[in-house]
Amino acid sequence: MIVFVDVLGLGITIPVLPLYAQDVFGATATEVALIASIYFAAQFVAAPQLGRLSDRIGRRPVLILSQAGSFVALLLNGAAPSLGFIYLARVIDGLTGGNISVAQAYLSDITDERNRARGLGVINAAFSTGFAIGPAFGAFAASQYGPRVPFFMGAVVSLLTISLSFFLLPESLTPERRQREAAENAQRASRSRVQMLRSPAVLLIVLIALLVQFGFFGFQSLYVLWMDQVVLAGNSLPYIQQVVGLIFTLIGIIGILSQAWLVGPLVRRFKERTLVRGGVLLTTLAFLFMALFPSLPPVVVTASARAVA
Template identity: 40%
Template sequence: MQKGLRSPLLPIFLIIFVGLMGFGIILPLLPLYAEVFRAKPATIGILAGSYSLAQFLVTPYFGALSDRYGRRPILIISQVGTVLSYLLLGVAGSLPVLFIARLLDGISGGNISTAQAYISDVTEEKDRAKAFGLIGAAFGLGFILGPAIGGLLSQGGHYGRAAFAAAALSLLSLLLTIFLLPESRTAELRKQVRQPRLIDMAGVKQAFGIEQLGLLLIVFFVFTFSQAGFQSIFSLFGERRFGWGPKQNGLLLAYVGVLAVLVQGGAIGPLVRRFGERRLVQSCLLLVGAGLAMTAFVTRWPLLLLTVLPLGIGASVLTPTLNSLISRESPQRDFGWIIGLSQSAAALARVAGPLVCGPALQYLGTPAPLLIGAGCVVLAWVYAMRLHEPALPASDPRFRKA
């Protein structure tokens, strides 16, 4: 870690918060926007997956580019693409244009993985889970305000208006990057990185050859699959189960965002010190699985507020903790590429999840996507149980104070 670089966590927090607020505006509205063009649930699943398919293909490459040329220029390039994609979404007059807009955003969507690599650059290993938790709180804050804003702006079917608001927020995030964010990657480290390759199968094989890193990537993939499938059909789940529209769906996502902020903003550090990262991963996978299974059978919305508690709390702990473990198992020289690879695995899961859960909702009924997700989380737990100890930071020399 470069000394004196703790302060950049504030601008990266602001950048992620503003960017995710724009993303939060769009996410719950996209299925309803697609229905305007008479898209079926299966087609909506493909639309949701198109963004992640593009990310799957390019995110490791963007990560490698950030290793070679620095985090800051890659963040700027990816954010420009996000602004353009939201503008295109705002003027979309057909379903194919919606697909083009989502693909463009996915192709340029290296900003989150690059921001995570930035955090790995500027934090010590013992503080990394807490730092990822604070950034996760920025995600949560973005999802508190974003869906609520999107729900209000889209009243009466004005989905284009919400997309323009997302573009404005993404432009603000871009300006914050340009004017506030210093480079975190030293010239010495950049020189050690080989020329990035768009397809690097040798590097993938090497990463999965590291036993713990390979297990973590598998757990991250399966967990993300379960979340992506549920998220992609959540608006339709709320519509069919409770008769909800954009406003109610947006408020529920804001409620989940509040949970994420409370957990990730203050609880990650103490939890890691008390239980260790690996044990947290194993326990929280069980929480998420229970939350998905219970939500599948909820018929009244007040009970839904209770069943999403274990789901929201577990997922809020899992995401930063898995990211921290993955970065700890990665060589410093290749932080960007490895984190890009993990995000590529997550993107593949976000392609597969909607492709499975959209048709499951259409042909098997409303509970099916959630039960599929619960089963996947149990599978992730089986893999997570193979992660090595020590689980307690007190017995891990990387956590001992000098």
């Protein structure tokens, strides 16, 4: 529930933030892309530290801290008097953005090996469901009430997750288990990451993931502006926001259906290596198809294919 509500609050802002920065503060495409880059850079620095902190002091306080950071960031976005406040909000959100990974660690604490996969699947389903509902809701709110309103709506949702964590969520990591986790982490730390990357298989997996995510997030950061200036050029801003929100919702729904009914049977039939190759190929073809045919029907088809990939 906490993951669902948290991702719902994030999803509300996805179709709104790029056009909000462009239309209200006059941000260029480069400045809009920098908004996303700052967030991920801050998360890259902070996420491992938040994980280690949760091993030392427990999952619950770190979950509340990360949710409080999202709450502050959403308020800053909604009340921002200048583009600099948008950047500040993204830094705060990135530095405290470890709630999903800590929630996964929480589930690992309270499940055994037999039902751990099912528990993590519940988190993935909650993530996809929140992502399916949030963008459409945020786009509708922005088109009806203005671009600042979705951020305040997201803040209200974020405050709900903080309340759920504070009043209803027990700590999953007992003091005894914290000591054991600390000892295991110290042992793992003795293995150099550089040594792990010397393994050709590990290095190849990391490289594939890096290139795929580089292409995806590089495009995603400017996706809304691309829709505004190329695919839906000449249409009203409320219409563009609603279309983008519905496309993101479609992606979330297809992601849920794929995880529920496609991944398991396909893995059993074709194995992981074939699926990785197929996913990368389908992603490449989807991006190429969007570039060659920048109109709404092909974009909807390729977004669906990208969600499956």
